[in-house]
Amino acid sequence: MATALASEQLHAIANQALEHWSLQVTSLTLASQSENTVFRVETADQGTFALRLHRPGYHSLPELESEQIWTRALAEGGIAIPKVERTKHGRYYVEAGLGTPTTTHQAGLIQWLPGEALSAVLANQPSDSLLHDTYFALGALIARCHLATLAWTPPVHFTRHALNHDGFVGDAPFWGRFWELGLTTQSNRDQLTAIRNAVSAHLRSIPKNPQNFGMIHADLHANNVLRNVDQLYVIDFDDAGFGWHAFDLAVAVYDQVDFFHSTPRFDITSKALIAGYDTVRPGCNESFAQLPLFLLVRSLMLLKWIEDRPEVGRENSIPMLLEIAFEQFENL
Numbered sequence: 001m002a003t004a005l006a007s008e009q010l011h012a013i014a015n016q017a018l019e020h021w022s023l024q025v026t027s028l029t030l031a032s033q034s035e036n037t038v039f040r041v042e043t044a045d046q047g048t049f050a051l052r053l054h055r056p057g058y059h060s061l062p063e064l065e066s067e068q069i070w071t072r073a074l075a076e077g078g079i080a081i082p083k084v085e086r087t088k089h090g091r092y093y094v095e096a097g098l099g100t101p102t103t104t105h106q107a108g109l110i111q112w113l114p115g116e117a118l119s120a121v122l123a124n125q126p127s128d129s130l131l132h133d134t135y136f137a138l139g140a141l142i143a144r145c146h147l148a149t150l151a152w153t154p155p156v157h158f159t160r161h162a163l164n165h166d167g168f169v170g171d172a173p174f175w176g177r178f179w180e181l182g183l184t185t186q187s188n189r190d191q192l193t194a195i196r197n198a199v200s201a202h203l204r205s206i207p208k209n210p211q212n213f214g215m216i217h218a219d220l221h222a223n224n225v226l227r228n229v230d231q232l233y234v235i236d237f238d239d240a241g242f243g244w245h246a247f248d249l250a251v252a253v254y255d256q257v258d259f260f261h262s263t264p265r266f267d268i269t270s271k272a273l274i275a276g277y278d279t280v281r282p283g284c285n286e287s288f289a290q291l292p293l294f295l296l297v298r299s300l301m302l303l304k305w306i307e308d309r310p311e312v313g314r315e316n317s318i319p320m321l322l323e324i325a326f327e328q329f330e331n332l
Contacts, residue, residue, distance in 0.1 A: 077148025
């Protein structure tokens with residue numbers, strides 16, 4: 001579990017990292033803290049940038065550099081992503097910290113994109129038509145990402161985590177052993193263990209081939225897609241790895257589903273997402289059929305993700321998330 005750093009410590013690390021870029025910085029503002037710590041960097045005459053301090057121990061440098069290889073392939077396939085700003089010496093990342101492993105981060109700099117997140121577009125009870133159009137566009141975008149990846153061959157040195165059976169429910173899953181959740185009861189942990197075993201059997205039955213499995217974003221929800229006029233940008237590739245395409249779809253629609261009631265909102269968002277995807281990449285009905293399973297997987301991974309990241313401040317949501325996971329399992 002990472003130790004949360006004070007704001008002044010994070011600013012000190014950010015300032016240390018920025019010395020590796022030729023920028024005349026006029027302001028440095030903490031923008032967000034989740035998987036990464038992100039600073040907004042204003043400059044005198046070179047525009048605005050996002051400085052990302054990557055979570056210590058989450059990815060190795062080769063894994064981060066592989067992320068750049070894959071995102072370049074997406075860009076070449078027509079996916080709009082932020083431009084990366086290399087250091088004075090042409091590097092993607094630099095190491096910065098306060099002299100201890102828990103304060104040492106890999107830091108990278110990208111352009112600060114204009115526009116607003118799709119989550120902001122959908123704020124304040126959006127109309128049914130806006131919900132439909134937004135999720136139709138999101139489904140089409142995910143399909144284009146998958147098609148761009150299908151047209152790409154990873155180089156020999158490419159290295160990235162796998163969101164396969166072991167990555168979700170193996171002995172050392174990528175987001176942690178959710179069935180050992182500390183912020184709950186033994187009874188709930190026993191139920192999570194039973195769910196883990198059932199999910200394991202489901203995942204082992206799903207084939208892995210280029211048509212349904214490959215590099216995915218794995219966190220392509222409405223906060224990680226920006227809209228500027230008619231252009232959609234994909235951001236935050238930190239969770240990207242080798243996984244089932246259906247997981248990308250489940251993550252995209254997860255925040256819009258009411259897991260306790262059958263609602264028009266669920267029908268609108270899920271059907272629009274699938275329709276948008278199917279318009280760009282038809283013939284993926286098997287992936288669509290796996291949505292309920294991967295919605296459950298999303299709930300399970302969030303449990304341990306939240307517990308291991310106290311700096312995000314979402315521990316109070318764990319009881320509701322447990323209830324959601326148990327309800328999803330009952331309906332699977």
